[in-house]
Amino acid sequence: MGMMxxxxxxxSVRMTSAEAIVQGISKEGGLCVPMEIPKISLEFIRDLGExxxxxxxxxxxxxxxxxxxxxxxxxxxxxxxxxxxFPEGQVCELAHLVEGTYMLELWHGPTCAFKDMALQILPHLxxxxxxxxxxxxxxxxxxxxxxGDTGKxxxxxxxxxxxxxxxxxxxxxxxSPMQQKQMVTQAGENVVVxxxxxxxxQVQSTVKKIFTDKAVGARLEEAGKVFSxxxxxxWGRLAPQIVYYISSYAQLVADGEMTLxxxxxxxxxTGNFGNILAAYMAKEMGLPIKKLICASNAxxxxxxxxxxxxxxxxxxxxxxxxxxxxxxxxxxxxxxVYWLCDGDDKTVKALFQSLxxxxxxxxxxxxxxxxxxxxxGGFCSDEKALETIGQVYKTYSYxxxxxxxxxxxxxxxxxxxxxxxxxxxxxxxxxxxxxxxAVLEGLGVEMSGQADEFDLVDTLAQxxxxxxxxxxxxxxxMEVRFNTVISEDEMESFVMKELGL
Ligand SMILES: *Cc1c(COP(=O)(O)O)cnc(C)c1O
Numbered sequence: 001m002g003m004m005x006x007x008x009x010x011x012s013v014r015m016t017s018a019e020a021i022v023q024g025i026s027k028e029g030g031l032c033v034p035m036e037i038p039k040i041s042l043e044f045i046r047d048l049g050e051x052x053x054x055x056x057x058x059x060x061x062x063x064x065x066x067x068x069x070x071x072x073x074x075x076x077x078x079x080x081x082x083x084x085x086f087p088e089g090q091v092c093e094l095a096h097l098v099e100g101t102y103m104l105e106l107w108h109g110p111t112c113a114f115k116d117m118a119l120q121i122l123p124h125l126x127x128x129x130x131x132x133x134x135x136x137x138x139x140x141x142x143x144x145x146x147x148g149d150t151g152k153x154x155x156x157x158x159x160x161x162x163x164x165x166x167x168x169x170x171x172x173x174x175x176s177p178m179q180q181k182q183m184v185t186q187a188g189e190n191v192v193v194x195x196x197x198x199x200x201x202q203v204q205s206t207v208k209k210i211f212t213d214k215a216v217g218a219r220l221e222e223a224g225k226v227f228s229x230x231x232x233x234x235w236g237r238l239a240p241q242i243v244y245y246i247s248s249y250a251q252l253v254a255d256g257e258m259t260l261x262x263x264x265x266x267x268x269x270t271g272n273f274g275n276i277l278a279a280y281m282a283k284e285m286g287l288p289i290k291k292l293i294c295a296s297n298a299x300x301x302x303x304x305x306x307x308x309x310x311x312x313x314x315x316x317x318x319x320x321x322x323x324x325x326x327x328x329x330x331x332x333x334x335x336x337v338y339w340l341c342d343g344d345d346k347t348v349k350a351l352f353q354s355l356x357x358x359x360x361x362x363x364x365x366x367x368x369x370x371x372x373x374x375x376x377g378g379f380c381s382d383e384k385a386l387e388t389i390g391q392v393y394k395t396y397s398y399x400x401x402x403x404x405x406x407x408x409x410x411x412x413x414x415x416x417x418x419x420x421x422x423x424x425x426x427x428x429x430x431x432x433x434x435x436x437x438a439v440l441e442g443l444g445v446e447m448s449g450q451a452d453e454f455d456l457v458d459t460l461a462q463x464x465x466x467x468x469x470x471x472x473x474x475x476x477x478m479e480v481r482f483n484t485v486i487s488e489d490e491m492e493s494f495v496m497k498e499l500g501l
Contacts, residue, residue, distance in 0.1 A: 003034055003067075006032075008335060009348055022126060024234045031332070053247060061076075061243075068125075076125055081120070097392075098395075103398065104428060106428065107429065112434050113149040114427075118238075122236045127161060127163060138224050141165050143211055143229065149324050155191050165190045167498060170194075171196060171200050172195035174200055178436070178472065185480060193481075195486070196486060197486070198488050238332070241278030245425075263423075264290065267295055273331070292376070293375075293407075294377045295379070295411070297321075302333075309362055314360060320382050322382075322403040337351060379406075379410065388409040393463075402438045404430065431469055440456060445459060457473070
């Protein structure tokens with residue numbers, strides 16, 4: 001019997017991993033979770049050290065995606081991690097900051113942010129899953145609402161993938177200049193990008209409405225099409241994120257930096273709680289992780305939750321220099337709460353009902369105790385993030401983007417507070433070049449307000465020590481393919497027209 005999946009809000013639900021990946025979310029609104037977390041031994045981890053990244057991914061997926069054949073997993077992992085999307089042998093990189101502190105750089109993929117780690121493989125997992133479900137001739141239509149990084153990463157992942165079409169909607173005034181350039185110049189025959197007048201929440205809620213509209217769904221079905229979703233609660237995005245934690249530990253052991261079994265801390269700049277949840281799963285599988293350090297920006301709803309057990313989204317929303325973490329509802333937290341409640345679906349359902357009714361919930365005392373064992377929560381203001389960018393550069397000659405700087409800032413506080421000197425992995429989630437203006441400000445380089453994105457990138461190149469990623473420098477001469485901006489209430493007819501319906 002292979003691994004089956006259930007729902008955080010209804011334990012009677014059963015799905016295979018392929019079904020969980022195609023559906024994205026369970027029918028009654030819960031999230032798909034594996035019915036148990038498989039265990040790995042230290043020997044398993046050590047042996048991974050001998051393998052390529054794609055092979056490490058295949059070995060870990062074979063524990064979770066048991067309804068995929070070995071050949072299918074091999075195909076998916078190779079297509080994602082041994083393609084030209086990542087520099088050869090460099091799917092992720094470990095940079096040494098200082099003795100015992102390692103930066104896990106997850107932004108060497110095509111869009112320069114960590115979303116590529118999952119969105120390069122998700123299309124392959126999804127198309128394979130659709131084939132298995134006998135949907136081979138149907139077209140999967142991926143609808144995405146993005147505040148920046150996810151849209152571009154999904155476009156790169158799904159471009160020209162047979163039997164798929166991807167449509168990305170972004171708030172016309174709500175993404176960074178570089179993020180917008182990345183999207184409107186997107187190549188591919190099956191891609192559509194469209195700006196929407198409104199903020200991210202409005203774009204997202206309209207996409208959800210179209211996604212679940214019965215009449216729209218029926219018209220798609222008649223035409224042999226079906227909606228699917230690439231957002232961060234899809235199990236097919238979470239599973240690939242477990243891989244790099246186990247992989248980097250195996251690498252540190254292989255490199256002689258750590259002894260097998262030695263504990264490590266992990267610091268993760270967090271928004272939707274996907275990345276850090278994957279680290280928690282790696283720990284539950286048996287990776288020797290000591291503390292999971294959850295770093296937030298001024299939108300510190302998670303810091304408060306980890307300290308008090310009360311999740312309360314009724315608070316001011318701040319637009320910060322780390323926009324991919326500007327979020328007040330961390331959707332993936334539902335999976336953690338489910339596991340910490342020992343799979344009590346009734347409790348989870350009640351808590352998240354309370355979140356949607358009142359904007360808050362409080363977890364039971366026992367859950368709180370277990371949270372405190374595994375997690376430390378902290379937050380870092382924009383001011384401190386800028387200071388950290390400058391200070392880390394001065395001390396270690398290391399340039400960090402504003403999201404990574406939040407992680408570094410919180411890690412400093414953690415060490416000061418606890419005196420814990422355990423070796424530590426700090427997750428670096430974006431290339432500094434994606435947020436050049438803020439990084440230059442942190443480095444103390446004066447720039448005029450008029451300077452265009454590529455001037456900023458060139459200036460940053462003089463101090464950062466990194467080559468400018470070609471995927472960003474190439475944007476400069478690229479033609480804009482998508483300049484449509486519509487209003488929210490035009491989105492549905494736009495989707496239908498693009499689908500020829
Ligand atoms: C998405 C994102 C994050 C937050 O990751 P979650 O999985 O949502 O917690 C952090 N940094 C960057 C650069 C991102 O794009």
